[in-house]
Amino acid sequence: MSKDGFDFKELGLVCLNCLTALEETGSSLLCQKCGQKYPVLQGIPSFTDINPLFEGRFVGHIRPSRFSNKWFFPVFEYFNIASQRVIFLKRSLKQLPRGSKILDVGCGGGGYGFILKGFGQVVGTDVSLKSLEYAKAVYPVVHASITALPFPSGYFDAVVSSDVLGHIPLEQKAKAFSEMHRVLKKGGLMVHSAIETDSDSVWFRFAKKYPALFQRYHIDKHGHIGLEMPSVILDRCREFSFDILNVGKINAMILRPEVIIGWFDNEYREKNKGIAALVEISKWIDRFKISRIGFSLLLGVTEKLVNPFIDVNKTTGLLLCCQKRK
Numbered sequence: 001m002s003k004d005g006f007d008f009k010e011l012g013l014v015c016l017n018c019l020t021a022l023e024e025t026g027s028s029l030l031c032q033k034c035g036q037k038y039p040v041l042q043g044i045p046s047f048t049d050i051n052p053l054f055e056g057r058f059v060g061h062i063r064p065s066r067f068s069n070k071w072f073f074p075v076f077e078y079f080n081i082a083s084q085r086v087i088f089l090k091r092s093l094k095q096l097p098r099g100s101k102i103l104d105v106g107c108g109g110g111g112y113g114f115i116l117k118g119f120g121q122v123v124g125t126d127v128s129l130k131s132l133e134y135a136k137a138v139y140p141v142v143h144a145s146i147t148a149l150p151f152p153s154g155y156f157d158a159v160v161s162s163d164v165l166g167h168i169p170l171e172q173k174a175k176a177f178s179e180m181h182r183v184l185k186k187g188g189l190m191v192h193s194a195i196e197t198d199s200d201s202v203w204f205r206f207a208k209k210y211p212a213l214f215q216r217y218h219i220d221k222h223g224h225i226g227l228e229m230p231s232v233i234l235d236r237c238r239e240f241s242f243d244i245l246n247v248g249k250i251n252a253m254i255l256r257p258e259v260i261i262g263w264f265d266n267e268y269r270e271k272n273k274g275i276a277a278l279v280e281i282s283k284w285i286d287r288f289k290i291s292r293i294g295f296s297l298l299l300g301v302t303e304k305l306v307n308p309f310i311d312v313n314k315t316t317g318l319l320l321c322c323q324k325r326k
């Protein structure tokens with residue numbers, strides 16, 4: 001038992017070299033078969049190097065709304081454009097049996113932890129040790145890369161991620177998918193809510209007209225070093241023998257004011273008068289709670305009407321629920 005109260009044995013941790021169960025010895029975990037040792041840092045078993053690109057980032061939490069018990073909340077959430085990824089996550093995980101084991105890969109500070117814990121026993125992994133120090137207040141965590149997961153094969157009922165795969169370098173994608181596939185049970189769910197993608201959307205086509213700005217505000221700002229077209233991601237799922245159960249799109253044609261501000265409230269304003277105006281309107285909407293909520297609902301309804309007619313490659317956020325073939 002660690003001093004934070006996690007029983008490492010219960011996490012099912014195995015050696016990365018030989019997939020043998022690990023024994024706790026003093027301040028580290030030891031493989032009985034090949035002798036490989038893994039340190040425990042700040043109460044967190046560590047299986048990877050620290051990646052300075054992500055250290056201490058993405059530590060926000062999504063807490064359940066204080067209105068979540070009110071009768072109107074499901075309706076509000078259903079139409080609110082900002083809730084679509086959470087709705088997708090919940091709808092996907094609802095299929096899991098009770099007591100399911102869930103792996104939250106690239107969990108950062110455990111942002112979706114409070115939601116995930118409603119569906120089973122959750123373990124979080126991330127390459128950022130500092131972010132994990134926040135996440136461990138929510139659920140047990142392990143310092144590990146998505147490309148080398150220290151868990152037995154066929155161990156989890158679901159592997160979930162939120163805003164992770166866009167951060168994985170292209171040359172590591174296949175390894176990441178093969179690891180997520182390996183640790184899942186047959187029939188287990190892989191749910192990404194969402195994957196940041198490359199896109200053929202009007203927004204990205206405009207943004208890419210200025211390659212230096214695109215690099216600065218769409219790649220470097222967030223560490224989106226592994227953006228791929230949605231169709232490429234879907235093909236890879238099929239290649240790894242996942243059946244695709246459900247696909248959703250966010251940030252396709254309809255962007256929320258805060259996304260418009262995040263993307264274009266910079267040198268892009270000087271490139272196009274229409275964009276400059278949109279940024280100004282978005283800032284105005286974003287200033288008052290009432291206009292923010294009103295527009296979230298209005299845009300949510302519009303998105304629902306428009307999205308079915310939009311090609312998947314026009315999204316910049318892919319919602320994906322797959323099942324490992326039985």
Ligand SMILES: [Zn+2]
Binds near residue numbers: 035
């Ligand atoms: Zn070993």
